Amino acid sequence: MKPNQVQVLSQVFVVGMAAAVATLSAAAQNQPQPPASNGKRPALRNRGPEMPSAPVGNQGYGMPLPGLNRAELAAFEAGLDEFLRAETAESGLGPIFNDVSCVACHSAPAPGGASNRLVTRFGRTANGVFDPLESLGGSLLQLMAINPAVREVVPPQANVVARRQSTPLFGMGLMEAIPDATLRQLAARPKPDGVRGRAAEVEDVATGQRRVGRLGWKAQQATLLAFAGDAYLNEMGITSRLFPHENAPNGNAALLAAYDHVADPEDAVDPATGKSDIDLAADYMRLLAAPPTLNPSPSARQGEVLFQQVGCAVCHVPVIPTGFSPVQALNQKPVWLYSDLLLHDMGTLGDGIAQAAAGPTEMRTAPLWGLRASAPYLHDGRAADVDQAIVAHDGEARAARDRYLRLTPSQRRQLADFLNTL
Numbered sequence: 043m044k045p046n047q048v049q050v051l052s053q054v055f056v057v058g059m060a061a062a063v064a065t066l067s068a069a070a071q072n073q074p075q076p077p078a079s080n081g082k083r084p085a086l087r088n089r090g091p092e093m094p095s096a097p098v099g100n101q102g103y104g105m106p107l108p109g110l111n112r113a114e115l116a117a118f119e120a121g122l123d124e125f126l127r128a129e130t131a132e133s134g135l136g137p138i139f140n141d142v143s144c145v146a147c148h149s150a151p152a153p154g155g156a157s158n159r160l161v162t163r164f165g166r167t168a169n170g171v172f173d174p175l176e177s178l179g180g181s182l183l184q185l186m187a188i189n190p191a192v193r194e195v196v197p198p199q200a201n202v203v204a205r206r207q208s209t210p211l212f213g214m215g216l217m218e219a220i221p222d223a224t225l226r227q228l229a230a231r232p233k234p235d236g237v238r239g240r241a242a243e244v245e246d247v248a249t250g251q252r253r254v255g256r257l258g259w260k261a262q263q264a265t266l267l268a269f270a271g272d273a274y275l276n277e278m279g280i281t282s283r284l285f286p287h288e289n290a291p292n293g294n295a296a297l298l299a300a301y302d303h304v305a306d307p308e309d310a311v312d313p314a315t316g317k318s319d320i321d322l323a324a325d326y327m328r329l330l331a332a333p334p335t336l337n338p339s340p341s342a343r344q345g346e347v348l349f350q351q352v353g354c355a356v357c358h359v360p361v362i363p364t365g366f367s368p369v370q371a372l373n374q375k376p377v378w379l380y381s382d383l384l385l386h387d388m389g390t391l392g393d394g395i396a397q398a399a400a401g402p403t404e405m406r407t408a409p410l411w412g413l414r415a416s417a418p419y420l421h422d423g424r425a426a427d428v429d430q431a432i433v434a435h436d437g438e439a440r441a442a443r444d445r446y447l448r449l450t451p452s453q454r455r456q457l458a459d460f461l462n463t464l
């Protein structure tokens with residue numbers, strides 16, 4: 043999309059969306075609550091306040107996909123409302139959690155974006171085998187709790203501790219709409235420089251089907267609904283039909299029973315809409331536009347040539363088409379994501395955690411679209427700029443990295459200028 047189009051769109055939507063959000067949140071507060079059965083909490087949860095955050099449409103980020111119809115726009119708006127909403131202990135938050143809303147970690151430069159928030163994963167590696175220490179609350183640490191008595195710690199048994207940065211969600215629906223077969227073909231294609239790349243074969247909890255994972259640093263989920271369910275449970279402690287069991291604090295079931303007072307699943311289907319919160323959040327992410335691009339300067343155009351010559355595009359594949367989708371805005375569209383969405387052995391850059399299909403040193407090729415708005419970089423945020431991120435590449439990316447290291451300072455500048463337009 044051209045920047046001038048983005049500006050026009052954002053002007054329209056900043057106004058439109060703000061009004062829509064205000065109306066929707068007012069409507070949500072007036073929702074009737076059904077009577078509680080069996081002494082447990084009512085099925086429709088009390089809804090918390092919206093989090094203050096950057097304005098929707100900030101610099102063209104966080105917009106709905108272009109060309110949505112009325113019903114789709116309404117679904118985007120309802121989903122955004124849910125994405126912004128803070129959970130409370132009464133609505134099912136916790137007992138252990140990492141934050142109270144999606145936007146708390148996905149906020150910059152607009153709702154749906156990244157943030158420099160890190161979460162912690164731990165486990166134990168012995169004789170080359172990774173154990174996520176599930177019986178001790180691994181591999182994801184929940185740092186906060188509704189009561190200090192249940193707060194988790196990294197157990198002393200852990201000898202691997204890794205941090206993971208929040209990723210931006212712009213364009214997630216386009217990524218979801220790429221067919222599994224396309225990713226398997228990309229994996230099978232012969233590549234230079236000893237680059238391999240593996241499709242992350244996972245089971246989708248939403249459908250029970252075998253799918254190609256493409257979401258998360260480890261390509262651990264294939265669909266937005268599954269990731270939403272995962273995030274509601276593991277980041278906020280909200281159980282749902284897909285993830286009906288709470289995380290016990292460091293694996294302690296007795297502690298969980300003592301502090302978990304809201305009946306599961308906490309995220310129930312609203313009879314009025316037929317949707318629960320995980321569905322609303324998935325709708326929002328599915329309909330969220332790709333990050334806006336900038337017109338390339340002559341220097342950036344040179345950088346694009348270097349990007350190809352150095353071998354970056356072998357993994358950071360510039361464009362992949364979506365398949366058929368009932369949503370016109372997602373149907374057979376080019377996705378300029380600059381990733382093959384495959385797992386690569388990144389050697390020393392791996393995070394040491396095995397998760398879903400990914401081994402300890404395997405990471406998903408990070409999509410590079412929206413890069414200029416998502417610093418710092420790499421899974422643990424160790425790189426302040428793209429130069430540092432590239433220099434830290436290892437494993438299958440070593441040949442490309444070494445060619446990058448041989449570029450002149452002005453060529454590196456051109457490459458950075460190119461990456462800044464994506």
Ligand code: HEC
Pocket residue numbers: 140141142143144145146147148159160161206207208209210211214256257258259260266269270273274277278323327
């Ligand atoms: C405490 C911070 C935190 C909260 C709260 C949070 N996330 Fe995330 N999110 C992250 C981190 C960190 C990652 C990267 C996780 C990984 O891959 O290990 C992530 C990744 C994602 C991804 C994968 C994006 C990609 O790059 O493929 C999706 C989708 C997502 N989050 C959705 C949500 C939704 C929906 C909510 C609210 C229910 C939510 N998140 C709440 C921190 C958070």
Ligand code: HEC
Pocket residue numbers: 237352353354355356357358386388391392393405406407408409410416418419420421422428431432435438439442443446
């Ligand atoms: C073998 C595949 C491969 C090659 C080749 C490769 N990368 Fe990457 N790249 C990755 C993976 C995987 C990650 C995620 C690594 C992590 O954070 O653990 C990544 C991350 C990045 C990031 C950080 C993105 C973010 O959001 O944090 C940048 C920038 C980047 N690559 C640029 C490049 C450039 C420029 C080149 C060429 C010099 C290149 N890469 C070559 C696989 C590759």
